[in-house]
Every structure is written in C-alpha cells, then in structure tokens.
Amino acid sequence: MHTVCLAQVVDTVVYPEVTVAEQRITEAIGSSVTETDTLVYQLLRSRGLTQVLETESFISTRAYSPGGVANFSVRGTGSQHTQVVWEGIPINDPMLGQTDLSTISLSGISNVRVLYGAAGLTNNSGGIGGTIELIPKEKRTKDGFDGKLNLHAGSFGMYGVSVQLRDRYKMVFGSTSVEYQKAKNNFPFRNLASIQHEEKTLEHAAVERIGFTKSLGVQLNERNALKASLYYAQVDREFPPTMLMASTKETLFDRDIWLALNWNRVGKRSRISFTSSYIFGQQDYFDNNEYTFNHRYQANKNLIRYKLNLGYNLHLELGGDVFNETAKSDSSYRYKPHWRFWQAAFASLKYVPKKWVAAQVLIREDVIDGKFSPVQGLIGVEVKPTKWVYMKGNVARNFRPPTLNDMYWVPGGNADVKSESGFSWEAGLGFKANSKKYHFKAEATYFQSEIDNWIIWLPDGNLWTPQNKRAVSSEGIEAKLETSVSIGKVLLKLYGAYTFVSSTIKEGATVTDASVGKQLIYVPKHQAKANISIHVSRLYLLYGHNYIGLRYTTSDNLSSLPAYQLSFLSFGYTHQFQKHAVGLNFTIDNLFNKDYQTIAWRPMPGRSFLINLNYQFL
C-alpha cells in the first residue's frame, strides 16, 4: 500500500500505470511484510540487493567487500534460514542452502519484498527467518511499449548500464532487460592491523556483473494466460585480502539461469496456476593455488496452486510442489552427482469477511527422499477494532532440511543429519491513517522463535561433520514508521525503522561450549534506520541514516565489532516532455566518511559518489 501510494504521488512520471502484481506470494494473515520504497529502490538497485535490504528492511546484512559474497540475518537467523523466491519459485542454492545476495541481478526486478518469519509458508518451506521475494516487472496492460535506460558511474571504478523494455500487442505481452556493471572497488582504507594505521588501497576486489531477463506471455482468452520467464545473471568477482593478509588470488564466478513456464487460469470463483521451472547454478572458485573448484546444480521445480472462493468469506488454497534437485562438484563431492526428490503439499483456509477480523489456518507437509518433515502450519489472525488501528499475530511451525553439502560433502557429509525445526509466534500492533494529503503508518511487531536441531559443522574426532547440536532462541521487536505529507507542490516523506534482536544459543555444541546464552555472531542487537526526503515537483532530496549496533564475532561474545552509523544523501531531478522523461540523480554514500567493518578486518569504502542518468520512454 505504501509503495502504491507513493508511486501515485511521486512516480506518476516513472510509471505510466499502476497495475497489481499477478505472481506475488500471498501474504499469510497476521504476518509482517515490508517492501522497499520505489524511489529508494530505484536509487539503490545499482548498489545491489545487499544495500537495498540494508537501507529499508529489518534485515541485517554483511558483505566481504562491496559486491562481495553477502550474508544476512532475518530475525536473528542465518542466511540459510531465509528463502529467496522468484516467480514463486524458491531459488536458494541447494548445495549451500542459501542465496548470496550479491549474485542477484536486479535489472528485471521491479522491487523486493520481505516476508518475515513464517509469512512465506503460504508459498514455500525452509524460510524459518523469512522469505525474500524478488518481484519481476509487471506486464503492460495496454498496447504499446515503454522502456527505460539507466547509465550510472561512481567512485572507485564503478560504472554500469541497464535497459528495461516492456511491450504489448493485443494478447501478447513481454519484457526484456539487460544489465552490465563493473566496479573496481579500489578504495583507500586505513589498515587497522598495522601499527601506524597507514592508508592502503584495496586490491583485487573487482566485481563484474551481467544480467538479462526476458518474459513473454500470451493472454489466450479471458480465462487463460501463458507466460515464459527467463532470468540470467553472471557475476565475476575477485576476493580482496583482509587487512591481515598480504594478497590473494581467489576469484569466484557465479552463473544463475532460471527459466519458468506458467499457466494461469482464472475462473469465476477459482484460480489455478501451474509453474514448471528449470534452475541452474554454477560456481567456479579459483583458490590461491590456482586450483579450480567447480560446483554445478540444476533443478526442475513444479508448483501448482489452486484457489477457490467457497463463499461465506472463506477462501481455500491448495498447493503442491514437486522438485528434483541435482548437484555435482569436483572437490566437494569428488565428482559424484547427488540428487534430491522433494515433494510438498499444503492447504490453507482463510476467513476474510472484509470487516474487522480475518483469520487463516494453514497446514503443510514436505517429503524429501521419502522422509516426512515435521507437520508445518500456521494460524494467523488480524483484527481491526477501528479503521486506523490493527492488530495481528500468528503462531507457526516451520522446518529447514539439511543442505546437499551437509549431506554429501567429502569428507564429513552426513546423509542422516536431521532437519532443523522452528517454532515461532509474533504479535503486532499497527496504526494507519490516509487522506489525499497525507499517509501515516506505524507498526510494531514482537516475535519469538525457537530453532531446534540447528545444524553446525564440528569435528567428530578430527573429521568435520554436520551435527544437530545447537538450539537457538530468538526474540525481538521490529518497529517501523512510514509517513508522507503533501503541502501544495511539496511532498515530505519519512521512513524510520528500529529492530531489536536477541538471538541466543540455548544448547551448546560441545561440553565446554562457552556460547550458551550468548548472542549469535554478526547479529546486531540494535539496528535503526531513517530516510527523510523532500520532493518539490520533480526535484527531490533524500537523506538516509543507518545505525548498526555492536556485533559479536566469536560465539562466546568476547570479541566484537563496534557499532557504526552510515549516512547517504541523494538528490535528483526528472524532466518530462510528452512521452519522454529524463532524470539525473546524484548520490553520496557514507556521507561522513566513516570507517566501518561489516565483517572483521574487511575494509569498507569511505565517502563515495554515484551519478545515475535515466531516460524513460512512456
């Protein structure tokens, strides 16, 4: 709602029409969801998904370098506990069980949505922490075509170009996007590992990305539509040394190809959607010894969803998944291919009377290679006692299976390692008010979750092997405020978010484990962010501020990285004449040139500049 509202107010220039997305994950009732503000997303997309999420979500991220391998934490869990979803398809790497945020090409992605906690259970399992949904560009609803060209260049050898086109001719619609980006990341930093803290320049940190997306759809008749979507991205990265390393030769090449075919049929009271997809992932890692390690995985994932309006405000949804995943790796699996056959089914019943209360019950079961998951499910409720106050909450049970690496890595992989199980509940209170002149929304959610059988790699004898030896308890608060006021030609917008996460280890992995009762590493307890912008006609000025609290780097919490604060400032102007619009944005990142680290001894850039030039044909 927030985004749509702002799009109407601010981005009438940018979007010729505001359409409702077709293929979004249905939000679970009583759950918490955030979606990045359109302007912020447009500005930060060239910086990558890590920075988009860092600036506007409750997620905390950490990257080895700008554009480097990026991990993240949602609600105190690890990267493996969050599913990334495209066109409804979970696309986490089955070998690692996670998605490296820096490998995602955002050229064909119009926005990013985060569904917290069990909210993604309406679509997929495995998202104990949450689900990140990449939302593809929406189709045109009218005949014709529109396009957008973006050129950007910035400090430390960064430049890039992206083109996005959409077209429609009667019943045939499609979109195309291409992206190329390169960044040297040769920024100066103070080497805190040397006595004099002398200034050095980061070396061997270049990132080159190519992205391509294509979708083609046919509205066969009033009821039926077919759509094919392709996503291609490749990222070639150098790994820079830490402050304590002399040099490194490590590089990583990633390639992802996702192809989805979707049939969608809308009936009078029902809707059926069938998606069949092919997922390919490639990682070629070159180590310091110039050895190459090749990992490949592919998957065929089929998803069917059936929605039926039962009447009496009751909505039934049935879903089924059949996934076939295979992976092979020269080094990790000694050339032996491994596969996994994954089936899942769920049923959901919603009561949505469009009045003051809504409720949902969902039950889900996954079967992997014949092994049944714990019964998963969700019960959610939303109550709106007045028009401007709402309360919501849910209780859910979720699970995460071991990764293929957990099962088959040589040496040490254990095919008998158990799935992790998660139990969570949350309760939120919100307040919102809207008029033509203003928009105000404030929401706070308390969450609590328990993850048992947490998989950790530890030596058994001298052999490292995955073990279900940890239990983690998380609780926290996510609070956000979104507001905008328009006074004449002036629009003021304010976004603020605060996250408190206490994610502690309940059960230790070893007898002498000093981590019991301690905060998980790299999960800040406190995180606060605020974006303030002023828009006068087609001119804007945006200031963003981000506070990341202290993060522990060892599990006994005896070592830590200090808290830091980062600011960015952006201003820009868009000029429109007839069907053409030209925009220029200028952004200063790390405005106050602060030294900070998101991973210990990994330097991050000081003040940097970025210029975006956009041309749009409507």
Added chain:
Amino acid sequence: MATNAGPFILNQSQLSILMKTFVKLLFICGSLAIMNSCNNKDGCEDTVCQNGGICVEGECQCPDGFSGPNCEIASFNNGVFVVHEGNFQGGNASLSFYSKDTEVMSNGVFASVNNIPLGDVGQSMEIHGGKGYIVVNNSGKIEVVDLDGLSSVGTITGLTSPRYITFLTDTKAYVSDLFSGVVSIIDPQTLTIQGSISISGQTEQMVVTGSGLMVAGTGANYVYKVDVLTDLLADSVNVGIGPSNLAMDANGKVWVLTNGGWGTEVPKLVRIDPSDMSVEMTLNFPSTNNYPGNLEISGDGNTLYYVDGQVYQMDINSNALPTTAFASAFAYKCGIDPVDDIVYVSDAGDFNSNGKVYRYEANGTPIDTFNVGVIPAEYAFTE
C-alpha cells in the same frame, strides 16, 4: 464498532502533533541507540595492571621489564607458547604464553606487546637462538619476536602460504608451504628469503636428520630428502596418501603420519630410515573414518603422540597402534614439553570461541586447565 467509524482524517494541528511526536520518538530512539554504543566508562573497570602498570582505555601500559595484557610477565624465556589459529580469514590468530616461573597463562601476548594483531591463521612456532618465529599461514608471513620482551624483531614476508619453519643452523632455515610449490630457504638473521627448493604440491612438516632434511610432501604422497649442502632433492619415498606430520625418534628414524586423503584410504603411521629412505614399518589405522594428525614426540625421542579426536600415546618400540586414548578430553592438537614431558592438549570448543588448554602428566594424570584464545593449536617450548 470499527466498521461504523467515519472517514478518519486528521486536521492540520493534529497532524502536526503527530509528526512532532514521531520526530521526538525517532530522536529518542536514535539517542538511546547512540548511548548504547558508547558508554562513558574508561574501559579500565575490569583491568588490573600488575607490577606498576597503568591502565589507559582498558589496556595496561607496562613499566620496563614487564609485559603481557596485565604486565604480569617478567620473562618469556621459561615457558610455553600456545599458537592460536583463529578463524580462517577472521584475523584473530593469537599467541598465549604459559610462564613456568609464575604458572600463569597470559593470552594475546603478541598483540599486547606489539600493538598489532598477530595475523590470519597462526600455524606454528619455532624457538631458535632466543627468538620466536611465528608462522602465520594466511598472512603469508613469519613474525619474529625477541623472547626478552616479545617485541617484534621483524617479519619475513613474500611467502605464499607458509606452514612450518625448521632450522638447520643459525643462518639457515627452511619453510614449507601449501601453495607456492617450493620449500623456501630463509636466513633467520636477515629475515630474508635466500632461495627455494621446488617440490610440487603441498609441503607440511620437516625434520633435520643426519642424512638430510626430510620434507612431508602432502600433495604428492612422498616424503622427500633434501641434501642440505646443495639444497637439491636427493631421494624420496612413497608412503601413502597425504603425509603431513614428521617426527624423528631416539634411534634417528623418521615417523610419518599420513591423513589418507581424508577418506580416500586408511591413514598410516609409517617409520622410515632416512639414510636409505626405506619404509621399515607401516601401521594402518582401523578405518577411513580415522583422521589422525599432529604427530609429536617426547623430548627423549621414545614416545610418540598423535591426535585422533583425543590424544593417543605410543612407545616407539610398539608394533601396533594404541587402542585407547591417552586422555579423554577432546583434543584438536597437542604439544609435548621436551623438558618435563608434560602433555598440553588444545580444545578448540566450537571453533568460534575461546578454547582451553589441558595439561597432563606423561602418565595421563590431569594437572590443570587454562582458558586461552580462539582455536588453540600448536605449541612452542622455550629452550
């Protein structure tokens, strides 16, 4: 109730109150967060400086003649160093020192004396001629310290992935390497690389025998013999997959521990005669699920120790591998004091937090336990 609520529209003054309240809240939140991050304490509440040291911002500034985190160390010349790997690329390698004079274990001694972190992945340490040579694997360097105060004498740089340093004389030492494909020849006086010996694949431990330098060629499954006069390869013997650890016994024989390629074949303990490079005895471990490592030998050269989850002890005259562990404690690595035969056992816990060192008598009687740094690994004993 709610459904009957009329259109909810705030007037200008209500709106302004709302906005002001929000800005205030944001300010309070921000202030609290900032206050949370920086407290007004000077960091010296938990720091006790001994021997006249003064605490400044949580760190002791020690008078001359004393060092260590609490100025508790008068001398580094009589004790045991514990080299900590720290996490790979975590930059938290560290050095602890157990003083036999005071019976105190001091942690982080390199950093506290030299005001810089030790580096990335502390691999091993050798003591020679009153100096300590700390091999820091992933920093590609060897830090050299003077044992009279542990201050840095210099750094040997230009190494790729150094593992062990072995001394031939006061002016010549060899450094093995995982990735460079060479054993480097070092002048320990000038701290410079003087030359190299090409050995394909990874090289690990080395030992100087009467007939040459023995090198564990982990990558190529050979133990090599280097002529120390010409620095050329003189001979080699295939001992099985992954020879990593070497130890010379009282009879001048060299024991080799292989890792079996981590599951490819059973690991082996092999005894070779360095004079003719013949294999005299091969003891196979029971299964490919054994992952033994860290072969050590007592000061008199009569008792072998290795780690396979726990520490195992074996007489050099035994014809079979021991079946029961020397001590029940989980062991990542171990070290044997050459003077008093005390066994030091490293417990790295979950490998992401501070570990422990257990000490045992040579007969297996536990002595005491110390808290140390992240991933305690190998040991160096003062001369």
